[in-house]
Amino acid sequence: MAxxxxxxxxxxxxxxxxxxxxRRPELxxxxxVVGGAGRRGVVAAASYEARFYGVKSAMPSAQARRLCPTAxxxxxxxxxxxxxxxxxxxxxxxxxxxxxxxxxxxxFLDVTSARRLxxxxxxxxxxxxxxxxxxxxxxxxxxxxASKFVAKLASERxxxxxxxxxxxxxxxxxxxxxxxxxxFLHPLPARALWGVGPATMAKLERLxxxxxxxxxxxxxxxxxxxxxxxxxxxxxxxxHARDTRPVEPEQQAKSISQEQTFQFDLHNxxxxxxxxxRMSDTVAAxxxxxxxxxxxxxIKVRFGDFSTITRSLTPPSPTDxxxxxxxxxxxxxxxxxxxxxxxxxxxxTTGLEEEQHQQLSLDDVLEGDDRADWKLADEAIDxxxxxxxTDSIGPAVLAKTGExxxxxxxxxxxx
Numbered sequence: 001m002a003x004x005x006x007x008x009x010x011x012x013x014x015x016x017x018x019x020x021x022x023r024r025p026e027l028x029x030x031x032x033v034v035g036g037a038g039r040r041g042v043v044a045a046a047s048y049e050a051r052f053y054g055v056k057s058a059m060p061s062a063q064a065r066r067l068c069p070t071a072x073x074x075x076x077x078x079x080x081x082x083x084x085x086x087x088x089x090x091x092x093x094x095x096x097x098x099x100x101x102x103x104x105x106x107x108f109l110d111v112t113s114a115r116r117l118x119x120x121x122x123x124x125x126x127x128x129x130x131x132x133x134x135x136x137x138x139x140x141x142x143x144x145x146a147s148k149f150v151a152k153l154a155s156e157r158x159x160x161x162x163x164x165x166x167x168x169x170x171x172x173x174x175x176x177x178x179x180x181x182x183x184f185l186h187p188l189p190a191r192a193l194w195g196v197g198p199a200t201m202a203k204l205e206r207l208x209x210x211x212x213x214x215x216x217x218x219x220x221x222x223x224x225x226x227x228x229x230x231x232x233x234x235x236x237x238x239x240h241a242r243d244t245r246p247v248e249p250e251q252q253a254k255s256i257s258q259e260q261t262f263q264f265d266l267h268n269x270x271x272x273x274x275x276x277x278r279m280s281d282t283v284a285a286x287x288x289x290x291x292x293x294x295x296x297x298x299i300k301v302r303f304g305d306f307s308t309i310t311r312s313l314t315p316p317s318p319t320d321x322x323x324x325x326x327x328x329x330x331x332x333x334x335x336x337x338x339x340x341x342x343x344x345x346x347x348x349t350t351g352l353e354e355e356q357h358q359q360l361s362l363d364d365v366l367e368g369d370d371r372a373d374w375k376l377a378d379e380a381i382d383x384x385x386x387x388x389x390t391d392s393i394g395p396a397v398l399a400k401t402g403e404x405x406x407x408x409x410x411x412x413x414x415x
Contacts, residue, residue, distance in 0.1 A: 303341065
């Protein structure tokens with residue numbers, strides 16, 4: 001008989017904000033917001049002191065400032081967060097090879113086979129939390145259950161709560177024992193289920209459904225009749241704690257992209273091309289790090305009136321070249337009317353596949369194909385960045401005389 005699965009969902013506590021406090025201890029106890037401070041800025045993360053005032057991620061920064069006028073706004077530093085994330089994921093891998101990262105700051109772990117070595121799911125989660133704090137200096141919360149869905153909800157119950165004076169510690173680890181799933185799930189609001197957004201919730205409320213338990217006792221045909229077969233079946237199964245999805249450690253990204261919201265609309269094509277070069281360089285570096293190439297390159301353009309378009313091109317062969325992606329992105333943007341001003345610009349790649357050796361065609365040889373030269377240049381750039389940091393080298397068009405290759409005032413990652 002197969003052993004009952006033990007799944008952990010591990011989520012770092014206020015990761016971006018906590019990471020900043022790790023290197024800026026003088027800000028501890030203050031309401032700290034990571035994100036764009038400009039008029040179009042967006043909150044990426046908030047410390048528990050800021051959360052006390054109602055500040056939340058994805059909230060416009062102007063609203064956050066109104067809620068908490070004393071908040072300290074900090075620009076985000078993705079490279080720093082990524083470095084910490086690598087350390088955290090490496091620690092998780094010591095407990096089990098079955099680690100499925102969901103983002104930089106959360107992951108599922110299947111520790112079923114690790115119980116003989118490390119003890120129960122609760123013991124493993126407790127040891128993991130302590131190890132991450134001892135080696136990285138950050139706390140996380142962990143949910144323990146027999147399925148991914150229940151484990152994720154359990155980790156939310158383990159979280160600290162916000163107060164004016166800082167986080168009030170939660171349990172740190174919350175366990176939903178096998179056989180107790182329905183007891184845990186049914187009192188929860190229906191919106192706790194994956195896939196229940198405002199529109200779906202409004203439909204469910206018309207049936208008198210407010211809790212997960214209400215869905216569980218409702219005939220499945222009625223649920224399907226309101227939200228459709230796929231969604232209705234999905235919600236009905238979750239309401240009965242049916243989730244057999246495995247932890248998948250080898251999931252490959254389906255796309256890699258980068259986008260930028262500007263504090264002021266841009267109308268100058270030269271400036272926009274410069275942003276495309278920077279984002280293409282970043283996307284290409286991430287492709288090479290993942291060992292994949294992209295079959296399709298796309299751009300995303302949001303205008304001043306918030307209307308949004310996407311355009312894409314498929315080159316003759318897959319690419320991981322920054323200059324190649326930039327040329328394609330610029331070709332796409334050249335066909336877009338920018339006279340109304342650009343609020344957001346993005347570069348994306350899809351159709352990712354593992355890098356393979358490419359055979360040059362006769363035309364390539366006759367025309368003096370320079371892909372090999374660019375590949376060597378890209379490898380050199382990647383090595384320099386590994387040794388000296390992301391800002392140590394980059395496309396010449398981004399350089400300003402006497403300055404490092406850093407963002408200008410209109411290039412903040414969250415506006």
